[in-house]
Amino acid sequence: xxxxxxxxxxxxxxxxxxxxxxxxxxxxxxxxxxxxxxxxxxxxxxxxxxxxxxxxxxxxxxxxxxxxxxxxxxxxxxxxxxxxxxxxxxxxxxxxxxxxxxxxxxxxxxxxxxxxxxxxxxxxxxxxxxxxxxxxxxxxxxxxxxxxxxxxxxxxxxxxxxxxxxxxxxxxxxxxxxxxxxxxxxxxxxxxxxxxxxxxxxxxxxxxxxxxxxxxxxxxxxxxxxxxxxxxxxxxxxxxxxxxxxxxxxxxxxxxxxxxxxxxxxxxxxxxxxxxxxxxxxxxxxxxxxxxxxxxxxxxxxxxxxxxxxxxxxxxxxxxxxxxxxxxxxxxxxxxxxxxxxxxxxxxxxxxxxxxxxxxxxxxxxxxxxxxxxxxxxxxxxxxxxxxxxxxxxxxxxxxxxxxxxxxxxxxxxxxxxxxxxxxxxxxxxxxxxxxxxxx
Numbered sequence: 001x002x003x004x005x006x007x008x009x010x011x012x013x014x015x016x017x018x019x020x021x022x023x024x025x026x027x028x029x030x031x032x033x034x035x036x037x038x039x040x041x042x043x044x045x046x047x048x049x050x051x052x053x054x055x056x057x058x059x060x061x062x063x064x065x066x067x068x069x070x071x072x073x074x075x076x077x078x079x080x081x082x083x084x085x086x087x088x089x090x091x092x093x094x095x096x097x098x099x100x101x102x103x104x105x106x107x108x109x110x111x112x113x114x115x116x117x118x119x120x121x122x123x124x125x126x127x128x129x130x131x132x133x134x135x136x137x138x139x140x141x142x143x144x145x146x147x148x149x150x151x152x153x154x155x156x157x158x159x160x161x162x163x164x165x166x167x168x169x170x171x172x173x174x175x176x177x178x179x180x181x182x183x184x185x186x187x188x189x190x191x192x193x194x195x196x197x198x199x200x201x202x203x204x205x206x207x208x209x210x211x212x213x214x215x216x217x218x219x220x221x222x223x224x225x226x227x228x229x230x231x232x233x234x235x236x237x238x239x240x241x242x243x244x245x246x247x248x249x250x251x252x253x254x255x256x257x258x259x260x261x262x263x264x265x266x267x268x269x270x271x272x273x274x275x276x277x278x279x280x281x282x283x284x285x286x287x288x289x290x291x292x293x294x295x296x297x298x299x300x301x302x303x304x305x306x307x308x309x310x311x312x313x314x315x316x317x318x319x320x321x322x323x324x325x326x327x328x329x330x331x332x333x334x335x336x337x338x339x340x341x342x343x344x345x346x347x348x349x350x351x352x353x354x355x356x357x358x359x360x361x362x363x364x365x366x367x368x369x370x371x372x373x374x375x376x377x378x379x380x381x382x383x384x385x386x387x388x389x390x391x392x393x394x395x396x397x398x399x400x401x402x403x404x405x406x407x408x409x410x411x412x413x414x415x416x417x418x419x420x421x422x423x424x425x426x427x428x429x430x431x432x433x434x435x436x437x438x439x440x
Contacts (some may be wrong), residue, residue, distance in 0.1 A: 003033040007041035012049025020047040021139035023111040030112045030152035048084035052336035059084045061159045069097035077118040106132035130170030146420030147194035161275040161342040176296040188227035196232045202239035216248045223254045234260040256399040264301040266321040267314040298400035306355030308346035331367045374430035407433035
């Protein structure tokens, strides 16, 4: 008897990707065959993102593309889950009737039953409580075997005025420390060497269950796990980067000197309007302290331009901040007005052309910073992990590059290099954002 084949397209952030991996393993364990392609799948699950306008457009385009396969008889059923499904629910079925089923994030735990019902033509769209979202469980990794995401929590209570995440994902929930450690050990036993810690707010970890920040304590336990070589931190909130956390990162070689700390802006008035704290001087003091105490720290951040009321002077202040701090990695996106968020109804909305121009200016400044930093790396040797081979060159990463979001090192080598293994690589040149290197 042939197994039913299920495929999945997972969009958006790593947190959503982990949700997808848990669903895939549930389906795999229940007897479904997991398909890597749309063609030949009996069921296609689209795990959507709905954070900003561009993400929503991508999700809708993907749904329509998969529905075209269904119309051509190449797919039997289409199921939509994830953030867009949670946010717009029955509107998706109304606007795209080719979709068979829409479920909220709290229904992901029931994905096997949902698929089984869909196969026999039973509609099972439903939206249980968001806090039923699974934070843990066996996963079918969609990342390469040598690295994986490790989710600590979900939801958010920060209530930034521009952000729809609390509306979509619900309030902050987290998993016990022992659960995180057990999963990390299981990942290490499966061959994972690099763990990337994720959450909506990683630095808040511990506050819900233990009444205090426990990220530093968690890191002290994770570094003890045999097989784990690198631990990397995403989504750190500046208010919660404690001296204890800085000290733990500085004192443990397994913890990469790499922190992703999305700041959004540096102007005090804009930050307050965003319902965030801080100012130019306060953020500068924090970042300089981190750079001073953590050797060779690589800082990644994200900024938002064109927030309602942002003046030319406030934008110029942000430009000066980027020039002064010299971030190792930086992303920039334009403000996206999201319905039902406070900022959606703010006065002084910024023109779209102005937003785009500001984003281009800020990224041009960052490119100059990156160029200087890349030049300074020429002649230096780094321990780097091989991510893959494109038929001509190998791609590698040192501690200062994270997979999928950062650039990397392009390596020419006459001898065969093993994916997932570490090599000493000397930097010989750079090409744009990428470094060029050779095996020592």
